[in-house]
Amino acid sequence: MRGRLTNVVVAGLGGQGVLKASDILADVALRAGFDVKKSEIKGMSQRGGSVTSDVRFGQTVLSPMVSPGEADYLLVLEPTQVEPHKHYLKPNGKLITPDAVDVGKLPNKKTLNVALLGALSAHLPLPEAGWLEALREAFRPEFFEHNQQAFLSGRASQSPGK
Amino acid sequence: MPSAKRQLLSGNEAIALAARDAGVALGTGYPGTPSTEILERFSELGGRGQWSPNEKVALEVAIGAAFAGARAIVTMKHVGLNVAADPLFTAAYTGVSGGLIVISADDPGMASSQNEQDNRRYAVAAGVPMLEPSDSQEAYDFLFAAFEISERWKLPVILRATTRVCHSYTIVQPRGPNGAPKPPRFERDIRGRVMIPAYARPAHKRLRQKLTEIEEWNETGSMNPVIKGDKKLGIITSGISFMHAREAAPKASVLKLGFTYPLPMKKIAAFAQGVDRCVVIEEGDPYLVDAIRAAGIAVEGKAEMYRFGELDVPRVRRILDHDLSPEPAKPPGKAPQLCDGCQYRLVFEALRKRDCIVAGDIGCYTLGVLKPFEAMDSCVCMGASLGVGLGLRHVLPPEQARRVVSVIGDSTFVHSGISGLVEMIYNPPTEGHVLIILDNATTAMTGHQEHPGTGRKLDHQPTNKLVLEDLARSLGVKRVHVVEPRVGSNEFERTLDECLASRELCVIIARRPCILIVKRLRELEQSECEKKEAPCAAG
Ligand SMILES: Cc1ncc(C[n+]2csc(CCOP(=O)(O)OP(=O)(O)O)c2C)c(N)n1
Ligand code: SF4
Secondary structure (H helix, E strand, C coil), X not given: XXXXXXXXXXXXXXXXXHHHHHHHHHHHHHHCCCEEEEEEECCCHHHCCEEEEEEEEECCCCCCCCCCCCEEEEEECXXXXXXXXXXXXXXXXXXXXXXXXXXXXXXXXXXXXXXXXXXXXXXXXXXXXXXXXXXXXXXXXXXXXXXXXHHHHHHHHCCCCC | CHHXXXXXXXXXXXXXXXXXXXXXXXXXXXXXXXXXXHHHHHHHCCCCEEECCCHHHHHHHXXXXXXXXXXXXXXXXXXXXXXXXXXXXXXXHHCCCCCEEEEEEECCCCCCCCCCCCCHHHHHHHCCCEXXXXXXXXXHHHHHHHHHHHXXXXXXXXXXXXXXXXXXXXXXXXXXXXXXXXXCCCCCCHHHHCCXXXXXXXXXXXXXXXXXXXXXXXXXXXXXXXXXXXXXXXXXXXXXXXXXXXXXXXXEEEEEECEEECCCHHHHHHHHHCCCEEEEECCCCCHHHHHHHHCCCCCECCCHHHHCCCCCHHHHHHHHCCCCXXXXXXXXXXXXXXXXXXXXXXXXXXXXXXXXXXXXXXCHHHHHHCCCCCCCCECCCCCHHHXXXXXXXXXXXXXXXXXXXXXXXXXHHXXXXXXXXXXXXXXXXXXXXXXXXXXXXXXXXXXCECCHHHCECCCCCECCCCCHHHHHHHCXXXXXEEEXXXXXXXXXXXXXXXXXXXXXXXXXXXXXXXXXXXXXXXXXXXXXXXHHCCCCCCC
């Protein structure tokens, strides 16, 4: 059989940075030498509708879509979007919502997507250096600092083994 | 060579990069999800990419470039090929000198479309070879292959992608720029390119002859690999369905068709014969299965319920298991809606209040159909608001006819509303008519592209501007009003009432930039003004 895959679904509303978050995750997995696929339905996202993005990585990825009941992680940026997406999670899969981080302490509200990536990162077999490189490439220099802070605080929020 | 690095690209980005690497001299198109990013990225990569007013014109411009011996691509969503079908069918007869690739991005499941037509049918109907990539690497490689086929047989070729190929990111190893294409040059070929019946009759025979040769070539070509597996189950598949099928049935033998018209029937027959059970897994219409069965090869297809929507791994498993039980309903997400400060809100409130009968059109403003407005009564295809509104006015009793209004966006008006406006002048309804053009200075629906009415090109640089009110007046419309719909002003409502009461032909241009482009517009204007070294407005 092929090596095990990691399946992540990122969900939220248009304008929240769902696609940015999944871009970064896919980039980190690529840097770590995995095969990666990322798939999204963006439709009419600028009008505030639901946006989801699937990221799968492992030795060989075939379908770019995560099947319902097979997501190892579901990252939701907006509480109302848990319900419509929770069927993607596998029985003992991990749900990560804004509750995972202290939103009030974020350097800037717009960094919520990256803070939640930080929380997710604590569970994934991807090196911290790869994350920081990917973040540096994803943001203009003036925004990098805030995003790095948000990422690290999200990462610290997950106690080991949780 | 920086482009030779392995990268994670969407199918659209991969096509754009391939177009750049293959030396495409001109890329044309009209925006439409899921195709839009191809030309945008091609232009960012330094290619010459330009939006046309609609897909028909885009294809014609690309045909001209290919007649001159240049490599050209034209991009559109599936329904765009309906608009461009006329030139496509006859370009198959004339053939081309330089390579011409028509990129059709289909949308099974209708993530953002008004129908889920399957454009593989166009390849057959027009007699144009067709390739179907399954991921971004293939999207990249197949564009090169398409050019080879197009130039060898001097025919346009369709590269047919779908939403999941266009918008999925997978790893691509590019080849880097691939040699200089030969310089364009006009060579006269009157009999080959002037399709009067006397020249078109032999041209049709030439086309069929080429297709016979291509079919033979495709039998042994490399674009339809067999993945050897268990003899018990054989799967014939193409496009994204290949990925789902491999995952759903990892042990099966698979014939993956990349070059899907004309089909390599001998290869298909041999594959089907070599397995105990042979199932065709394809998204959308039963295109492959019908063709294969018509050739006398016994294969299984899918149940009708799987014709609707996209396929995915669970659905492929169900097809293989003959599972006809109802599928779990997807929980509804949040529907899109007009932005809070959208200028259209006022327009739809006004139409709702007056109980207007609204012949609508396609764009952001189609969201006027949803609560709280529910102020749209039809939406068929781009440009249809005019014709449909006029038809309603012609036959309804006068008290109803007077409430009919056509509503169209600026990009849609330029795309295919202008001929509807000519119809309004030519066959005016007795009760007159009211056309509202929602001019938000952009093509918002597909991600804010420029169009002829914005006076800017694809890359946002200034060009000649089509002035909508001048056009309407020059066509002979007497009542042309330009108003700004904004909170605190009743100008729009007043004008609407006047027009509805007038029983004449009226055009109301409701002009206000989409709030999401205001910042970009200001930056563009500022930088242009600085270039001119004229005094600039503050801000
Ligand atoms: C033939 C065809 N081409 C392209 C599309 C995709 N599409 C739908 S509406 C639209 C244009 C919308 O622009 P506009 O009329 O200015 O309205 P806006 O979205 O800005 O409100 C496009 C490109 C389509 N549905 N049909
Ligand atoms: S994107 Fe622009 S046109 Fe579309 S709903 Fe928002 S404000 Fe209105």
